[in-house]
Amino acid sequence: MRASDIDRVRELPIFADVAPEIFRVATAGAHVQRFPAGTMLLLEGDPVDFLYVLLEGQVELHGTWNDHDTVMTILRPVSTLILAAVVLDTAALMSARTLERCEILMIPGDAIRTAMRLDSHFAMAVSRDLAGSYRGVVRNMKNIKLRNSTERLANYLLALRAVGDGGSIVRLHHEKRVLASLLGMTPENLSRSFAALNKCGVAVQGSVVTLSNIAALEHLAKPDPLIDNYAPRGGEIVGDADAEIWLSEHGREKPR
Amino acid sequence: MRASDIDRVRELPIFADVAPEIFRVATAGAHVQRFPAGTMLLLEGDPVDFLYVLLEGQVELHGTWNDHDTVMTILRPVSTLILAAVVLDTAALMSARTLERCEILMIPGDAIRTAMRLDSHFAMAVSRDLAGSYRGVVRNMKNIKLRNSTERLANYLLALRAVGDGGSIVRLHHEKRVLASLLGMTPENLSRSFAALNKCGVAVQGSVVTLSNIAALEHLAKPDPLIDNYAPRGGEIVGDADAEIWLSEHGREKPR
DNA sequence: GCAGGCGTTTGATACAAATCAAGCCAAGCA
DNA sequence: TGCTTGGCTTGATTTGTATCAAACGCCTGC
The missing domain is CATH 1.10.10.10 (Winged helix-like DNA-binding domain superfamily/Winged helix DNA-binding domain)
Incomplete structure (x- = not known):
């Protein structure tokens, strides 16, 4: 990995609090890869060997059933992909496709799980990322159902x-x-x-x-802060836990 | 907390690998509480001070918008509620209501976050729980959209x-x-x-x-293992990562 | 320039689901 | 027993959405 890439990776939320030696463990065997638009990065059902971190470009996650398919979310930098599958060491539930030229950091799943075991701060950062993703889908679901x-x-x-x-x-x-x-x-x-x-x-x-x-x-x-993840609710002061908010196409919440 | 309750809590997936002293930290100030059917445990938008662990009974999580409401999921024992909000120390996105008489362990959010900081194994267990919940909603979403x-x-x-x-x-x-x-x-x-x-x-x-x-x-x-979280896909051996599976009304995956 | 392809728009139609309105049925109770 | 209540079902109707078909605009490549 190039030094300039390492600097960028260092700034990712999930690596913010991580000690240098753990950072080295986590990024062992990691590499940045470039993909053209329209590339299938991953098919649903595939076992997941790498954590993907989108550094540049847009990636669509979609699901398929019975000859239908639907876009579940669209990710923009900087986001992790399929972190949940990596944590559980299991198959992906969604396919991933680049919508434009992308630059993606690929980190071996083993390295992620090892780093979590070694550093509680890293494990917490992963938890926050997952918690944000979870709440993103919940918002999305409310949007669709209501x-x-x-x-x-x-x-x-x-x-x-x-x-x-x-x-x-x-x-x-x-x-x-x-x-x-x-x-x-x-x-x-x-x-x-x-x-x-x-x-x-x-x-x-x-x-x-x-x-x-x-x-x-x-x-x-009728936008609603419990569905639409932007803008503080009426008149409240920005700066508390949930007011700092970030949108990725109705995607996920920003982990702090 | 009674000794019999402590034993039950000890068996929860998120506390499985946790060292005794950390277990004590995590459950400091925790107590088991009983609620009748139809009790609102939590309103969407409420700040979340406790992690709820459902030990007995059924709880419904639902969302509201513009005079409509929809049941998002139904939880059965043993499940955590609103773990994501606890991890992020933010407001709940869904309301929680008991569907029948329930027994619920309530753990202060601070204690959870402290325990995560002290013990990477506990933080990993939280990650796995969140990853399972995330995948549960994703499955649910595919179900609804497809x-x-x-x-x-x-x-x-x-x-x-x-x-x-x-x-x-x-x-x-x-x-x-x-x-x-x-x-x-x-x-x-x-x-x-x-x-x-x-x-x-x-x-x-x-x-x-x-x-x-x-x-x-x-x-x-046309059931599909990538939507319906039960039963191993055709002919595969049970026992690997994802074959051990568990359903909570199209809810969440069982964290290992 | 022109032809073809692709994404988009528009219209007509069919289908799916929500709504509105009765009616049914079993449980609880006077 | 008769009454009420709430949950469920059934039917009629309206609304929302998908599908099918055709046309349009735009960009690309020849």
Whole structure:
């Protein structure tokens, strides 16, 4: 591994508190690898030998059943992939595919488990990462079970705005068919949901979306801090445990 | 805490490998409490001060939004509740309610976090529990996004059979309206889904379900080890990492 | 420039699920 | 016994979503 890579890895949340010698154990046999867009990194059901850490690019996790498939989440840097499977030393439940050119750190699963055994701080960091991921899926599940597709889209747009510059113009990060699957609908219905949001001041042109009436959009979307992982709840001070928040396409919470 | 309670707690997966002095730290200030059926243990958004360990009874975790609510999972002994929130020291994303009389061990969150810092084996056990929970929700999510309601019911019945005695008669563990919400449908549609499964040999009488044509039911359900957490995949030997499996109403995987 | 391909949009239709409204049934109780 | 209650079922209807089909726009490669 190159020195510049080591520096970047050092900054990952899961390695923040780790002693130097443990860091060496954890990253023993680790290497950074580059993948082109559209690469299948991992198929669901595969045994997992490496922990993947996404340093650059976007990766989609998706699931398949009976000739259907659905995008479960989309990860952006810096995120771990399949940490749960590594911790349990078991098969992956989701497939992973690069959506664009990616740079990924691959760490042998054994090294991760050994480092956890040797350093409680590292094991705690892993726990925090997993706890954040767990809560991410729970939020996602509430989103799917409690809202209809237009409401999900509206909240997605508001979340995009919140993690961006907060202006009234947001850019979609993915192809619409990918976004549709992530939001649990068909591409056709994503189109129609966008059309339905016209009356809330939403205008789409390619991947650029203009939100000209945030109040109306919020009235329809009814964003909720227990589902949508952004922005502190009304008037609270930022800085406490849960106010520091981070979004990865309705993905996971940021472990502290 | 009574000596008999201590013995039971000792057997919990997360305390299996823990040194005696750490066990004492972790359970400092812990106590067992009994709750009647229908008790709200925790409201979503509440700060979480205790880790709950369900020793007896059933607890439902549910989420709310905009006057709707949905059952996210149902836990049976022995399970931890809201471990993720305890690890991150943050607010709960789901409400918890007892479905029947329950016996619950309550451990101060501070004690858990301290014990994790002191003992890497305990921190690893927490990681495994969280990893199992994470994978449980992922399975649940795939179930919801990839299957229609009748398919979900069919798989639920097969899962019940698998964790039971494997006979052709299974007992539903919950009221039908709770089951309906858990499976992501209305009570009315649960009725209709049961009716639709008649042609696969499914007959319902109250909470007793007779499955007289497993082959037909499986043909419709198409159970998948990457969604339905029971039974080893075809012909594999039980005993390896993931074959030892355990179901809690499509809940979580058993941490080893 | 033009042809082809692919992602997207639009419309028509079919299907699935939620909702609304009765009615049923068994348990609890006066 | 008769009454009420709550959970469950059944039917009619509406709403939401998927599917099918066609057309459009855009980019690419020839």
